Amino acid sequence: DKPGTPSASQDKLDALDPFRQGPGQALTTNQGTPISDNQNSLRAGIRGPSLLEDFILREKITHFDHERIPERVVHARGEGAHGFFQVYRCMSDLTSADFLQNPEDRTPVFVRFSTVAGSRGSTDTARDVRGFAVKFYTRAGNFDLVGNNIPVFFVQDAMKFPDLVHAVKPEPHNEIPQAASAHDTFWDFASLTTETTHMLMWVMSDRALPRSHRMMEGFGVHTFRLVNAEGHSRLVKFHWKPVLGIHGLAWDEAQKISGKDPDFHRRDLWEAIERGDYPEWELGIQVIEEDQADKFGFDLLDATKIVPEELVPVQRIGRLTLNRNPDNFFAETEQVAFHPGHIVPGIDFTNDPLLQGRLFSYTDTQLSRLGGPNFHEIPISRSICPFHNHQRDGMHRMTINTGRVNYDRNSLGAGLPAELPPEQGGFASVAETMESPKLRGRSPSFADHFSQANLFWRSQTAVEQDHIVAAFAFELGKVETVAIRERMVANLAQVDSGLAERVARELGLPAPTGITVCAWPGSPSPALSMVGSGDGS
């Protein structure tokens, strides 16, 4: 059974069939009325005014007028592909997730890769984080692993996300510059928000210039949970390891490619799949017992931290293969709706305050991006298992629910959907004990913003370090406000004095003095032995 041949992974493609429209049909209006002239409008006299009566012209133009939908507020630029996922062994010891049980099963997936900051038509090879969003169409519902190609994030709390994105995006008064990071507002925010430092190191590294989507890692970033049928919960970090290894572009190459072929990554992915050179990743997991969570010297709920692979090795548990391009960019890639809150029995969230905010944000944004509460019915996002509930109506409702009962509890609706207890597969949240007061604030365990930035710096080869210095110098060199440059260099001195001195020299600034790596009170010494940079880096 070779990739691409019919198998369980065809389920989603088969389900899309009724919605596909091919050539060979007579031209009609949307109401099915055959059209005899699609070239000329109806006029009063051959050179006279066009008539309002012309329903064919009106319909054609009206539809055209409404062909654009809002682009994603972040990750607007992206490309998708169909494929399948196959687990290597039954994972029932760790999770009851249906798609992680049987190595024979091929679970259909749709994957979308993206840049974060650029608009829908922006260049592929900008220095930026890459989105790596995977929708698994499992028999127990859709599971979306909405990750990035960098294992940490800029901010620790969802409260900071709108500020981050406002600072990263082009400046509001003149919509300049399109290059995400090379401007005052981004570095102003970053220099005043030291929790960004670890992520900044990755973004200034070659990781932010992938050679191809096929050659980059993916990460779930947050700590999630795996829960087995007995209800035993463990903490987990998700990784995607590219079979082709990790490869980056040089900055000079990336800039030239941007000019010559802004579709470089999109084209690369499309062409690889067309020629049968199917991109593949292995799914990796780092599993941590819940009672070990506070043994690391950093907080597993802090999305600015990795779990070093030397401390918790990555187990490779399955393989993702992308083997079919979409038929229609808009219908599939543009309309697909990923959401970290789409989980299935056997997987659960943690209290990571960034993740918790994301759980609200995605459906909320999609309500306006995709026009109302029924976008789960759009073919590309529909689950392959049927969905049944008492939700009704709303804009663009497709389902024709029958019967007179649309409420629960009821005694009149025999055969209507009923709850499924957890022992029969119904979703149940991990029963976590919460005994803290309600308050705003940041845990002291989130206070160390520099140790892992230092860890990353020291994990890099001399050439990679040169690239990081050059990137900081280039990006900060675009910053007009000298105080921002100085503040940023002072922050880098907290990471590594050599790094800060080199960047300062490039910028013509005095070398900063002194390093204080802050650790939160009472923490074990920060785990500085390694970084989870994966194969080939």
Ligand code: HEM
């Ligand atoms: C897309 C919000 C953090 C990965 C989006 C979108 C929003 C959003 C509103 C657009 C969704 C759409 O229009 O369909 C947030 C918020 C965050 C956050 C509020 C923090 C509080 C993250 C993090 C990651 C991430 C930490 C990576 C782990 C992605 C990806 C997409 C995306 C991959 C693109 C999905 C696609 O391809 O359609 N995010 N995000 N985001 N986000 Fe986040």
